Amino acid sequence: MRWTWSIWVALPLLAGGCAPLDFSAFAPQHPARSRILPEPPGAACPHGGQALQTGLDLNEDGALGADEVTSTEYACDRAPTANPTTPQVVVRTAWLAPGTECPEGGQVTRVGLDSNGNTTLDDDEVTREVHACLSTAPVRSRIHAVTDTAACPSLKGGVLEAGEDVDNNGVLDTSEVQASHYFCDLDSSRIHPQVQPEPAGGTCGRPGTRVSAFGDLNGNGQQDIATEPTISLILCRPTRVHEGTYVVRDASDLAALQGVTRVNGDLIINSATLSELILPELSVVVGSLSIQTNPQLDRVDLPGLRFARDVWMELNAGLTTATLGDPDGHQVYVDRALVVRDHPQLASLAGLRALAPNGELTVSDNALVETFEFPYVTSLSLGLNVQSNPRLRGLDLPLLESTYSASVAHGAALESLSGLSSLRTVEHLSIFNNAALTSLQGLNSLQSAASVSIIKNAALKTTAGFPRLVRVGSVLIGDNASLESAGGMPELRTVSESFWLSNNALLRKxxxxxxxxxxxILTVESNPMLTDLGGFGSLMRLERLSVRYNRDLLELSRLSDLRYLQFLKLTDNPSLTGLGLESLLAVEQGFSVENNPLLPTCRVQQLADLAYSGSPFELSIIGNDSQTPCPP
Known part of the structure; x- marks a missing residue:
């Protein structure tokens, strides 16, 4: 799955209730170029350094001229020391005619250290040579229903997408989308596209492709120019491609990558010395983008990124700023995993908000991050993991509706789960060890889960907060030191496996x-202040009922409708004085009532005689009150 970068424009459209869209920021331009030059000591760099200059190649001669520079960024040298001065990195680029290296032509970038100090790269100083080949492919389009409320709040309508079919599989894949336009409140079957050549000298300045379309508002199959205007997506080609995996270990490797728009492989950034990662033209990494273990890296800026299979950003001890894609622009497709882990200096993830992973989203061990937002994430096939971010107060995933798992753990400052308000289905939900979390309010849309675990949340007082939850495989509520009330699931009908309440020191009801x-299976264990099991009053049948080590529990009369059990286990409840299971008719396989010192043995025996039909070897009545008589 591949994608190419081009410059595009779409004309405004007012169709079916959509506001006119302003695409002027994306108007086609001349090719972007960059170059790196030595920077002498001065105002920009007191001790000299390097200048990264970018701009548009207005005369399209393949190089960035001094009069074409629109932006300059500096990488400054440190103050001189007793050690010899490190030679500067120098870059030399040249265009390649079509040939063996690049069948359609391209650019070769040569990089090395200026060992002789003449400010130019001599042939014997070249340490790396990178080919960026021009690549063209058939342009295709596709139409599908709208899934983005940011584009169409009603979630009704269709979206037209266009791009180059780089892998030549005959269809436009997500990683190949370069331009799009939304037709809000218009059925996608009424969008009529047409692909046409864009001549040289036109909008692109060189040959390109125009994808035009109109919305058939009245459904007559014909375009009414007055009310159904044409929109156009223009794709300017070709792009510059590096084939295979590319590893950046120093400034020379990074300099050689300037000008490449697509990497057909993995891009690995792993450097002991690199302080800035700036690639303004890079738009696609067909493989994984890995920015891992760069101790000196302070800044990451890839503003043009539009697609990556995975993004791994981990163990960058000095990282303070990271931007992937345009935070205020279109989403960046991440086909599988986005992992942001172990950054002690990174205070904000705002520069990553455009990323939209489909598989996994992990944010963990980021010491300064207080909140984050990923507005384009709608589903995660592998899971959401938010763990060990000590200052994180909240998270915002406003469109996330389904995920395989959701783990929110070790959040010392986490105050709310309201950022998961759209989540409807999850296989495994784990809320674990969040010391500041006092409420589960915010999971307003959750309807089903295979498991729900609420464990070791020290300030949590109630588990209310699941107003629409209907079905669960298992529920585990345990070790919540301040929890006073469990339940708060007014629509819950089915727990297909087990419901556990364990070791909640203040739980009363x-x-x-x-x-x-x-x-x-219903298990109630080690809840010393629990006295009221009324929430289970509607249950008529259980496979197993286990009630153990509950200090203040007096009786089980709130289980008034319970009629059938396979196994009954009541042990070590020091205040239990009565059973109260007046409706119980059958216990079929196991009956164990032990070590309840205030529970009259005769009452237990009466229940066993009435209801137990299993093996005598599975019947145990010991350690209860054998002195108190029972009325005949």
Whole structure:
């Protein structure tokens, strides 16, 4: 799956309720170029350094002239020391005619250290040579339903996308999309596209392709120019491609990559010395973009990025600023995983907000991050992991509707889960060890989960916050030191496996489970202040009921509708004085009531005689109150 970068423009359209779209910022331009020059000591760099100059190649001679420079950034040298001065990195570029290296022509970039100090790169100083080959491919388009509320708030309409079919599989893949236009409130079947050549000397300045379309508002199959204007997506070609994996280990490697727009492989940044990673023209990494273990790296800026299979940004001890794509522009497709991990100096993820992974989103061990937003993430096939960000107060994933797993853990400052308000389905939800979390309010849309674990959240007082949850495989609520009330799931009907309440020191009641009528295994253990199990009052059948080590529990009368059990286990409840299971008719496989010193043995025996039908070897009644008599 590949994608090429080009410059495009779309004309404004007012169709079916959409506001006119302003695409002027994306108007076609001349090719972007860059060059690196030595910077003498002066105002910009007191001790000299290098200047990265960028601009548009207005005369299209293949090089950036001094009069074409529009932006200059500096990489300054440190103050001189007793050590010899390190030679400067020098870059030399040249155009390649079509041939063996580049069938359609291209650019060769040679890089090395200016050992003799003459400010030019001599042949014997070249340490790396990189070919960026021009590449063209058939232009294709596709139309699909809108999924982005930022573009069409009603989520009704279609989107036209265009790009080059780089892998020649006959269809436009997500990684190949270069331009798009939304037709809000218009069925996608009424969008009529047409692909035409864009002549040289036109908008592109060189040959390109125009994808035109109109929205058939009245459904007559014909364009009414007065009410159904044409929009155009213009793709200017070709692009500059590096084939294969590229590794950046020093400034020379980075300089050689300038001007490349697509890497057909992995791009690996792993350098002990690199302080800035700036690639203004890079738009596509067909493989993984890996920025890992760069101790001196302070800044990452890839503003033109539009696609990567994975983004791994980890273990960059000095990183303070990171921008991938345009934070205020279109989304950046990440086909699989986005991982941002272990950055002690990175205070903001705002520069990453355009990234939209489809598989995994992990944000962990970022010491200064207080909040983050990923507005384009809609589903995650592998999972969401937010862990060990000690200053994180909140997260915002406003369009995330489904994920395989969601783990929110070790968040010392996390105050709210409101940023997950659109989440409807999840296989495994884990809320673990978030010391400041007092409420689970915010999971307003969650309807089903295979498992829900709420563990070691020291300030959490109630588990209310699941107003639409209907089905769960298992629920585990444990070791929440301040929890007073469990339940708060008014629509929950089915727990297909187990419901565990364990080791919640202040838990007093289970409430607000009015529709719960199916649980396989109910376990209530080591909740010393628990007295009220009323939330389970509607249950009529269980496979197993285990009630153990609950200091203040007096009786089980709130389980008034319970009729059928396979196994009953009541042990080590020091205040239990009565059973209260008045409706219980059958216990079929195991009956164990032990070490409840205030529970009359005769009451237990009466229940066993009435309801137990299993093996005598699975019947155990010991350690209860054998002195208190029972009325006949």
């Amino acid at each position: 289970v409430a607000d489970l009015p529709k719960l009528d199916s649980v396989q």
